[in-house]
Amino acid sequence: MLRIAVPNKGSLSEPAAAMLHEAGYRQRKDRRELVLIDADNQVEFFYLRPRDIAIYVGSGRLDIGITGRDLLLDSGAEAEEIMELGFAASTLRYATRPGTVRDVREFGGLSIATSFAGVVTAHLAEHGVDASVVHLDGAVETAIQLGVAEVIADVVETGTTLRNAGLEIIGEPILESEAVVIRRAGGDGEEEDPKVRQFLRRLQGVLVARRYVMMDYDIRAELVDKAVSLTPGLESPTVSPLHDQGWVAVRSMVPVQDAQRIMDELYELGARAILSTGIHAARL
Ligand SMILES: Nc1ncnc2c1ncn2[C@@H]1O[C@H](COP(=O)(O)OP(=O)(O)OP(=O)(O)O)[C@@H](O)[C@H]1O
Numbered sequence: 659m660l661r662i663a664v665p666n667k668g669s670l671s672e673p674a675a676a677m678l679h680e681a682g683y684r685q686r687k688d689r690r691e692l693v694l695i696d697a698d699n700q701v702e703f704f705y706l707r708p709r710d711i712a713i714y715v716g717s718g719r720l721d722i723g724i725t726g727r728d729l730l731l732d733s734g735a736e737a738e739e740i741m742e743l744g745f746a747a748s749t750l751r752y753a754t755r756p757g758t759v760r761d762v763r764e765f766g767g768l769s770i771a772t773s774f775a776g777v778v779t780a781h782l783a784e785h786g787v788d789a790s791v792v793h794l795d796g797a798v799e800t801a802i803q804l805g806v807a808e809v810i811a812d813v814v815e816t817g818t819t820l821r822n823a824g825l826e827i828i829g830e831p832i833l834e835s836e837a838v839v840i841r842r843a844g845g846d847g848e849e850e851d852p853k854v855r856q857f858l859r860r861l862q863g864v865l866v867a868r869r870y871v872m873m874d875y876d877i878r879a880e881l882v883d884k885a886v887s888l889t890p891g892l893e894s895p896t897v898s899p900l901h902d903q904g905w906v907a908v909r910s911m912v913p914v915q916d917a918q919r920i921m922d923e924l925y926e927l928g929a930r931a932i933l934s935t936g937i938h939a940a941r942l
Pocket residue numbers: 667668669670708709725726727728729746747748796813814815835836
């Protein structure tokens with residue numbers, strides 16, 4: 659049985675469960691369930707604190723896990739990223755009161771509050787800066803107001819939390835994060851376990867289903883090359899003859915975010931019966 663660590667709370671938990679559900683796996687109905695066996699799919703899910711997941715996977719007790727890249731790096735665990743999942747995207751940034759320091763190189767002698775002490779300590783060392791790191795569990799924005807630190811390093815998505823605390827982002831991002839699948843470090847590239855490969859293929863299928871629509875349209879045969887250049891698909895579009903000899907039907911995958919624009923352009927070109935259909939599941 660494949661043993662998988664899944665975040666039990668926080669920003670990662672709901673989107674991770676939604677993705678696993680879309681991939682056809684059973685998910686817990688009660689937030690108090692700690693372990694769930696999906697016998698049909700030969701998978702056992704362990705609901706764990708997002709911060710602890712890299713430790714379990716790095717120790718080899720669990721085969722793979724879903725966590726944030728920032729949490730993986732901060733843990734120092736012997737685990738590595740094998741797939742990006744496209745949710746919980748954020749950056750880790752320094753912030754402070756406007757008009758004070760502007761860059762990590764000016765942090766010498768200051769206190770930096772963060773819940774990512776591992777990553778921040780390494781970042782300061784990389785820049786040869788001697789500053790002290792204050793490790794807090796969360797809500798680090800308040801640390802400046804309460805005089806615990808002059809600078810914070812925190813997760814930023816929209817920047818609203820920092821703005822509301824009267825702080826401004828300074829310097830370059832410390833790192834860019836998103837939800838990822840991790841495994842124990844030391845594998846040599848290509849995943850060897852067929853159960854893990856199948857799991858990754860299922861998640862890849864969910865990403866494809868979310869990112870693409872299937873587009874169908876009819877077009878005059880002499881315009882098909884122009885039309886196909888608008889909808890090249892992933893490999894190559896399917897072109898089928900229609901009963902009316904002058905026309906062909908085209909079927910191709912198109913990125914969701916471009917679908918409406920491409921439909922307009924196809925219509926302008928002369929395509930008709932242009933249909934965009936959601937993809938429910940995929941294996942490429
Ligand atoms: N507002 C956010 N937008 C996107 N990703 C976020 C956001 N806040 C946290 N994350 C990501 O979620 C992960 C942190 O999960 P964790 O559950 O520890 O914290 P949380 O979501 O802030 O919940 P908590 O309320 O327990 O602090 C990290 O990978 C982080 O980058």
